[in-house]
Amino acid sequence: MTISLSLHTQPDVPLEAELISPDKLAGLTTAEIEKQTVEHGNQKTTIADFFTVAGEKSDSLVLEGDLSKIKHIGSGMSFGKININGDVGAHLGTAMSGGEIVVEGNVGDWLAPEMLAGRVEVKGNAGHMVGSAYRGSPAGILGGEIIIHGNARNEVGHAMRNGMIVIGGDSGDFTGVNMLAGTIIVLGELGIRTGAGLRRGSVVCMKNSKLLPTFSYSCVYQPTYLRLYLLYLQSLGLGIREEQIMGHYERWCGDIIEFNRGEILLYHE
Numbered sequence: 001m002t003i004s005l006s007l008h009t010q011p012d013v014p015l016e017a018e019l020i021s022p023d024k025l026a027g028l029t030t031a032e033i034e035k036q037t038v039e040h041g042n043q044k045t046t047i048a049d050f051f052t053v054a055g056e057k058s059d060s061l062v063l064e065g066d067l068s069k070i071k072h073i074g075s076g077m078s079f080g081k082i083n084i085n086g087d088v089g090a091h092l093g094t095a096m097s098g099g100e101i102v103v104e105g106n107v108g109d110w111l112a113p114e115m116l117a118g119r120v121e122v123k124g125n126a127g128h129m130v131g132s133a134y135r136g137s138p139a140g141i142l143g144g145e146i147i148i149h150g151n152a153r154n155e156v157g158h159a160m161r162n163g164m165i166v167i168g169g170d171s172g173d174f175t176g177v178n179m180l181a182g183t184i185i186v187l188g189e190l191g192i193r194t195g196a197g198l199r200r201g202s203v204v205c206m207k208n209s210k211l212l213p214t215f216s217y218s219c220v221y222q223p224t225y226l227r228l229y230l231l232y233l234q235s236l237g238l239g240i241r242e243e244q245i246m247g248h249y250e251r252w253c254g255d256i257i258e259f260n261r262g263e264i265l266l267y268h269e
Helices: 030-034 224-235
Strands: 003-007 037-040 043-046 051-054 060-064 081-085 097-103 117-122 145-148 164-167 183-186 202-205 216-221 248-254 262-268
Touching (some): 030 051, 183 224
Parallel strands (some): 003 060, 060 081, 081 097, 097 117, 117 145, 164 183, 183 202, 202 262
Antiparallel strands (some): 003 051, 216 248, 248 262
């Protein structure tokens, strides 16, 4: 049994809907879900004002429609699953600590910021600040995995401390900026200033990229641990080739302003 929320009225301004989460809805009946409060601009409204609700008392949610103006879905989520059939707005999965979110579309800015654990998979593209810290926070995501099959924009993994972020297409500028630890894998092109302020962790890219002068060439080698990551991503349907799994990678150490403890690995054709 699942709880189904189908959008019937498009909000005029972004709808704040952090309560759309298994943590908040799993134990409620259909009538109780319809009465739950959401914020539409400076007005308090109910879920029934925007969604047709079916099903009850389940930790599995299915959302239908163009949700690009719906924000904060899955905030603080700790268990269960959310399937979104369409595009969705910003701050999806904020600080989630468990469960799974799957999006059959595109996602706005601030995907899974300050995530603790769990899994998010996006079949389309994502905006800025994927898996990042909010402005002023010392660390971004602390664990979990974020898989994006399409492109992502700027500051992927800003200040991330642990976990894995995968971009199946291109990544924007400042990928891994101020990164503390963890792994970012980009199958397409990297933007400029990758790894600026990188302290530890790995940024992996399958394309040759121009790096900051504060990164120094180390060697070409076959990172054993990377094979396990790539085999897993191949099983998810991402475009990983066998020669990439068994291939050689250029290792660049940096950022030198942070004591050269991080690395950028570039696939060596």
